[in-house]
Amino acid sequence: MARDPSPIARxxxxxxxxxxxxxxxxxxxxxxxxxxxxxxxxDSATVDLVDWLSENPDAIEYIQEVGNILSGPVIQKxxxxxGGSKPREARRRLTNHFWCDLLVALAEAIERFSKALDRIPEYVTTVIMQSRKTEHRSPLLExxxxxxxxxxxxxxxxxxxTTGVEELQRTCRILAVLICPAPEDHKAIQDGALLPLAKEGLLETSKERLEQVFSADWVHRLREGLGGV
Known part of the structure; x- marks a missing residue:
């Protein structure tokens, strides 16, 4: 939809x-x-992100590149x-917020460990395991x-x-929101993707709608990040 030169679908x-x-x-x-x-x-926030992508075609290519990594070598391994004898069933279990967990944890890890990149996989694995336990998601083998x-x-x-730390963080966050089956039920996406993305890719209308449905603490952190506006 973001690639379509016509704005009709958007x-x-x-x-x-x-x-x-x-x-x-x-x-x-x-x-x-x-x-x-x-x-x-x-959904309002997602529409904003798609509009933002339509105006930033380079970001679309970065997102496609990361998406290809997940759907290609990661799934294959x-x-x-x-996978055993039922790879489709094994894949289906991962649709329960695993991929968006992975992306948003990567974005957070990039920020925390930009100077210690080799520690990122271990950190991301820990974050995902803890997040799934906290949110009572179905358990996965570590x-x-x-x-x-x-x-x-x-x-x-x-x-x-090649893309820079900030661009890669944004890429992971946007893709996490776009593929998350239910951002309204996924706290990691709300805090790790929607909150930072609100500063640059969301219209005021969507920010106000999110403020009406999320906690006061979330709203405080959003407005604090926007300089109190």
């Missing part, structure tokens, strides 16, 4: 997002936002080691997580030198 997506947001207006007196309203808010991270990291690490 505008249709934005119209659907706005309609969904309007249709989830909570009744008077209800404070806690519904799951549908949270989804509508994160996991199939070979853990060896599987470690293999996926190490296989993904080697080619991604080379991108640090």
């Amino acid at each position: 505008q249709e997506a934005r119209d659907r997002s706005d309609t969904n947001w309007a249709s989830t207006q909570p009744p008077r007196g209800r404070r806690e936002p519904s799951r549908r309203r949270k989804a509508a808010a994160t 996991l199939d070979k080691r853990f 060896a599987l997580v470690s293999l996926a991270v190490r296989t993904a990291w080697e080619p991604i690490k080379s991108m640090v030198h």
